[in-house]
Amino acid sequence: MKTPGLPFMLLAFFLSLAGCATGGTTTERYTLPGGSGTQNPAASSNHGNTAQHTLIMDSLELASYLESQGIILQSDDIRVREASSHLWAESLKRQLDRGLRQRLVNRLPDTRVLGGGGSAEALHLRVNVDQFQGRYDGLAVVSGRWQLYDDDGELLVLESFNVTHALESDGYPALVRALGRAWDQVAADIAKGIKAER
Template sequence: MISPKGLATLMSLVWLGGCAVGGAPPTRYTLPDDAATPPAPASGAEARHQLTVRPLRLTRYLDVEGIVFQLDDITLQEASGHQWVEPLGRQLERGLRERLAHRLPETRVMLEADAGNETSQRLRVEVERFQGRHDGLAVTEGRWQLRDADGRLLVLEPFRVTTPLAADGYPALVRALGHSWDGVADEIAAGIRRLR
């Protein structure tokens, strides 16, 4: 594991280097796939339950192209040379659907746009932190809520998952953020199973 001071120094140099290059195109990243080995998800008539994932809410400072890094306890920086390949909210929403489908094999998990008028439980996730941190951790934080088909609130829970970076640099940060998102899916799936 890298030292917090080493990570902060590296990230500062990478950021400053990116600024000095000027016209160089940014490096773009996508979140990794689910790290868990998934069982085959149920679909259609085989599924005993249905779950609709509503559009994910992303706090404003994360709704940017650049990957966000926390330099110290109060300073956040959006990287100009290291950006998401597509909007982060869309990646997180799609990734959550796939991860939940793996963790809840008896559940048909759909995005709201694909659900139509089907009656199902509805999941809403708000992400307040999804960033690297100066102490060598990737931090994912927010809350999730589940409502029944009639709109009644069944559960409202916070989540906070931290994952140590395995190495220096943005590729390691993106992989650690992906592992943190795996952990969020684990928590949500466990919460949904408790209600059944």
């Protein structure tokens, strides 16, 4: 007897997630996990007086379809749906912004990372997120672009990111954890790009 192939198993996996997107009465809420090596935000928010550089994180922007309570699933190459009973515990934009700031604090120990506002001799970071979702092939997908500006507003770096991570098991908890790992990778790449510009 022939065993089911990978495409069939991926489809079955996705349908189990999609079924959760429309059915059931129990609502579950999720927060993104902290990044690898994440410290206490209160203890490491700006590295005190050891900072040699300042980075201002301007407002992070999300594609409008991501500004929803439900976790987003991409069912094929053109369709997305929002889960009705698997929701973000707080605004995804706020979670991504806070998570990126903390990850950059940990990866740039000589840099004071601030949210918004102006500062002399500071670099400015802008991030646009176009995709942050589960995909029908069993991957978590995070894509977008980031820009780095000097204190005069001159563009120094414009880079795209497109990170995928396979889910380690079925279900929304595995999807949220995979999205967290993808966001870790985005933060690591941005930190590397900032270091290269100094």
